[in-house]
Amino acid sequence: MPLSNQLKNQHLLWRAAFGPMIENVNQLPDVSQKEMYKILLKTSSEKPFALNVAANSYDGLIKGIQDLGRMQKLTQEQKKQLRKQSVDDIKNLNLAWLNEMINSEAQLREKMSLFWHGHFACRVVNIFFQQQLLTVIRENALGNFGDLLRQVSKSPAMLSFLNNQQNRKQHPNENFAREVMELFTMGRGNYTEEDVKEGARSFTGWGFNLKGEFIQRPFQHDNGNKTFLGKTGNFDGDDVIDIILEQKATAKFITQKIYKFFVNDQVDHHKIESLAEGFYQSNYDLQKLMNEIFLSNWFYDEKNIGIRIKSPVELMVGVRRLIPMELERPEAQLLFQRVLGQVLFYPPNVAGWPGGKNWIDSSALMFRMRLPQLLTNSEEFLIAPKDDDDVMMGKEGVDKMVKPNQLNVNVDWASVVNGFNKINRENLQQRMNDIVLQTKNSINPNILKRYLDNTSRESFIKSSVVELMSTPEYQLC
Amino acid sequence: MLFKRKEFLQIGSLASASLMMPKFLKAFEKTTLVPPGNKVMVVLQFSGGNDGLNTVIPIRNDIYYKSRPKLGIKKDQALQITDEAGLNPALTFFKELFDGGSLGIMNNVGYPNPDRSHFRSMDIWQSASDSNEYVTTGWLGRYLDAQCSGCDKPTQALEIDDVLSLALKGENLKGLALRDPKKLYSTSNERYFKEINAAHDHGEAAADYLYKTLSETLSSADYIYEQSKRHPSSQSYPATQLGKNLKTICSLILSDINTKVYYVSLGSFDTHVNQENQQKRLFTELNDAISAFVKDLKSNNRFEDVAIMTFSEFGRRVAQNASGGTDHGTANNMFFIGGGLKQKGLLNPMSDLSDLNEGDLKYTVDFKSVYATLLHNWLGADDEKILGKKQERMNFI
Numbered sequence A: 001m002p003l004s005n006q007l008k009n010q011h012l013l014w015r016a017a018f019g020p021m022i023e024n025v026n027q028l029p030d031v032s033q034k035e036m037y038k039i040l041l042k043t044s045s046e047k048p049f050a051l052n053v054a055a056n057s058y059d060g061l062i063k064g065i066q067d068l069g070r071m072q073k074l075t076q077e078q079k080k081q082l083r084k085q086s087v088d089d090i091k092n093l094n095l096a097w098l099n100e101m102i103n104s105e106a107q108l109r110e111k112m113s114l115f116w117h118g119h120f121a122c123r124v125v126n127i128f129f130q131q132q133l134l135t136v137i138r139e140n141a142l143g144n145f146g147d148l149l150r151q152v153s154k155s156p157a158m159l160s161f162l163n164n165q166q167n168r169k170q171h172p173n174e175n176f177a178r179e180v181m182e183l184f185t186m187g188r189g190n191y192t193e194e195d196v197k198e199g200a201r202s203f204t205g206w207g208f209n210l211k212g213e214f215i216q217r218p219f220q221h222d223n224g225n226k227t228f229l230g231k232t233g234n235f236d237g238d239d240v241i242d243i244i245l246e247q248k249a250t251a252k253f254i255t256q257k258i259y260k261f262f263v264n265d266q267v268d269h270h271k272i273e274s275l276a277e278g279f280y281q282s283n284y285d286l287q288k289l290m291n292e293i294f295l296s297n298w299f300y301d302e303k304n305i306g307i308r309i310k311s312p313v314e315l316m317v318g319v320r321r322l323i324p325m326e327l328e329r330p331e332a333q334l335l336f337q338r339v340l341g342q343v344l345f346y347p348p349n350v351a352g353w354p355g356g357k358n359w360i361d362s363s364a365l366m367f368r369m370r371l372p373q374l375l376t377n378s379e380e381f382l383i384a385p386k387d388d389d390d391v392m393m394g395k396e397g398v399d400k401m402v403k404p405n406q407l408n409v410n411v412d413w414a415s416v417v418n419g420f421n422k423i424n425r426e427n428l429q430q431r432m433n434d435i436v437l438q439t440k441n442s443i444n445p446n447i448l449k450r451y452l453d454n455t456s457r458e459s460f461i462k463s464s465v466v467e468l469m470s471t472p473e474y475q476l477c
Numbered sequence B: 001m002l003f004k005r006k007e008f009l010q011i012g013s014l015a016s017a018s019l020m021m022p023k024f025l026k027a028f029e030k031t032t033l034v035p036p037g038n039k040v041m042v043v044l045q046f047s048g049g050n051d052g053l054n055t056v057i058p059i060r061n062d063i064y065y066k067s068r069p070k071l072g073i074k075k076d077q078a079l080q081i082t083d084e085a086g087l088n089p090a091l092t093f094f095k096e097l098f099d100g101g102s103l104g105i106m107n108n109v110g111y112p113n114p115d116r117s118h119f120r121s122m123d124i125w126q127s128a129s130d131s132n133e134y135v136t137t138g139w140l141g142r143y144l145d146a147q148c149s150g151c152d153k154p155t156q157a158l159e160i161d162d163v164l165s166l167a168l169k170g171e172n173l174k175g176l177a178l179r180d181p182k183k184l185y186s187t188s189n190e191r192y193f194k195e196i197n198a199a200h201d202h203g204e205a206a207a208d209y210l211y212k213t214l215s216e217t218l219s220s221a222d223y224i225y226e227q228s229k230r231h232p233s234s235q236s237y238p239a240t241q242l243g244k245n246l247k248t249i250c251s252l253i254l255s256d257i258n259t260k261v262y263y264v265s266l267g268s269f270d271t272h273v274n275q276e277n278q279q280k281r282l283f284t285e286l287n288d289a290i291s292a293f294v295k296d297l298k299s300n301n302r303f304e305d306v307a308i309m310t311f312s313e314f315g316r317r318v319a320q321n322a323s324g325g326t327d328h329g330t331a332n333n334m335f336f337i338g339g340g341l342k343q344k345g346l347l348n349p350m351s352d353l354s355d356l357n358e359g360d361l362k363y364t365v366d367f368k369s370v371y372a373t374l375l376h377n378w379l380g381a382d383d384e385k386i387l388g389k390k391q392e393r394m395n396f397i
Helices: A005-016 A033-043 A056-068 A076-103 A107-119 A127-140 A145-153 A156-161 A175-185 A193-203 A237-246 A248-262 A269-281 A286-294 A312-322 A332-340 A362-377 A413-419 A425-436 A445-451 A457-469 B015-020 B062-067 B092-099 B118-127 B139-147 B181-188 B191-199 B205-230 B241-253 B275-299 B367-378 B383-387
Strands: A206-208 A214-216 A226-228 A231-233 A325-327 A380-382 A404-406 A409-411 B040-047 B056-058 B085-087 B103-110 B157-160 B176-178 B261-267 B306-312 B332-338
Touching: A005 A033, A005 A107, A005 A286, A005 A425, A033 A107, A033 A286, A076 A107, A076 A127, A076 A312, A076 A332, A107 A127, A107 A248, A107 A286, A127 A145, A127 A156, A145 A156, A145 A175, A145 A237, A156 A206, A175 A193, A175 A237, A175 A248, A193 A226, A193 A237, A226 A237, A248 A269, A248 A286, A269 A286, A312 A332, A312 A362, A332 A362, A362 A409, A362 A457, A362 B176, A362 B181, A362 B205, A413 A457, A425 A445, A425 A457, A445 A457, A445 B191, B085 B092, B092 B103, B092 B275, B103 B367, B139 B157, B139 B261, B139 B367, B139 B383, B157 B241, B176 B181, B176 B205, B181 B205, B191 B205, B205 B241, B241 B261, B241 B275, B261 B275, B306 B367, B367 B383
Parallel strands: B040 B261, B040 B306, B157 B176, B157 B261
Antiparallel strands: A206 A214, A226 A231, A325 A409, A380 A404, B056 B085, B103 B332, B306 B332
């Protein structure tokens, strides 16, 4: 049976965006994928507003540091205060960005940004650094990979996370150079340990000042000749990035990672080769690469649809796009992120979230399947995520005993019901299944029927959406 | 096909489990029984970086007292175990264990190029990786992969928590996290989940993986709950989280459940400020809970079959800081408790405080060696396969 136009559109919306909105329901059967993608491109073409959440009191403190001249002069108490403020502000940045993913029109850009957020994974508890890195990513998410790489490499967030501030002529620190090659560009097997050493020497002196601005410190830089990936010269960090971009391995590595994230975990080597070649020839034009993928026919092959395990963030955002709602305590979403294993701005390490089957274990799956119910019924629930000592900073756990969490959510059911108003009663159950789920196999309608509330059309729609989302199938897109 | 047939040869010992198994799994059911005297390991994680030097105190070391004029624990306060070592005063039961020959202490355990971030260092300990590699599976998860290809339920490794740690995540198999058996039973006891699970027929690989996990969870929830009710512990435990968790673990050890590894955490030991009180509070919780646990095991003649291992992501710096605490350090000590230890007491020399690396201890035992020893000698597993390379094994167990 040929795949329906609607399924293909939803496929595009789940991969190039965060899933269909309830407002899309009536457009999905008719519009073509090409038109849909054109809209996504258009809405993502403008430069994004930078998300800026840093509290004013914190700005004041930072200015205070500059007056003091050196961070070291802060008292223990001031440092603690700064860090606590950063932790709180990063929570706000998390929620602000989540909000963009749910509500922004620039869906493709935000989705690409989430990809890059995992690729350029950075775990530093400093709101200014994190905010600036996110802006770099969101501004370049669909731009040129070379620009993105260079700006990320010069961000205080990454320089401090990967210890390049300590990379000095007399004491080279290889961490930064190694991860740039291993995780950000070429991948293992395409360079030697000698290249890591020589790359690190080239990056000596790269750092940032007290205002968080990138600087090259000439006295820390090693001005000797370096031999890096077969070339010799008095290289600096920019030269090394140029040489890395000259390697076809870089285009291939990035293409493969993009393919795995946006298309299929199981790579098709033939496709990767040809996509990577085009990407390389275009001088790393990301939009062009994404066009190649989303405008192809093969992207819409059955084997690519409904087979990808949503990340916790994609899952939550997806629910909230189809069911508009207001959370009285939006910070509950941070708790969900912690319980499900994906807290924005706190990747497990510089390799990012491994994804795929890694998201799923017994407790995570049970929680995922209960999540739609929790949100829409404002249920109380008992769950305690693990403490993060990097964030807690020695604060004693407030109370180790688990307390119930109360969710107060105002669900806009009227919009949901309204979204389905053109579908008649006989087809309703099937059509709802088709809109909520992307998998080939669906929930047995006879079982489902027993759990649906048939007292009114409205209740039927409400219960259908929630029950369909409370399934293993809904974890896939 | 996602699953190999042999993995399903031993599925499901409970009748109720078969009702919940998806159709595509049902064909391969068979029963397994746990051998009596099942050897069990309990891993107790001290989260936050426990200060090892104030846990096992070098009571005759001048450098220790010079570095910690305020925080150092005086010789006459420490619970002396040897000429040179004393235990933290809150660990009275550990002293009893020591005297009774059921406590082993490994000093100066760590790894090369130590990382001072809690999360990263915990990542390294839990995945048993080198500090410059990123491994997405945990050492106990890989134990499940290697050992349990024929196991039907993820109950071979249980974590008493709401969220599963990396340590218990394997490539193909994962342990199961539960706060307590009853809660797991009630949350998974949704008819809807059971019915859609039972009705699931063979699908795409990813859907099958999710249904396999769901199916295992539902049947494990019933199984664990049934087992936990069988031998309700009569011993009284302290009303702390760790007390409750160890009580749960003991009731499961006393049942016929096939669990080999239990995992539980205590924290936070991140004592940058006011260390004395915080560590004392946590050690009191630890001491009282372990005391009840060991008594419970002994009165049921199971102490010989249980080995408890403690660890923390790092130790702390040798010198105290200006706020009555200590900052993140490197090497640390580990406790081993059990009736089956071959060597007892101090298993190796105390840390050398005269040979430091910028104020930090230099590790002398790689933690992966400890893992290899427990995996091979206690759990009878292929440590080399699980840890990715051959590690030197020791003889303490």
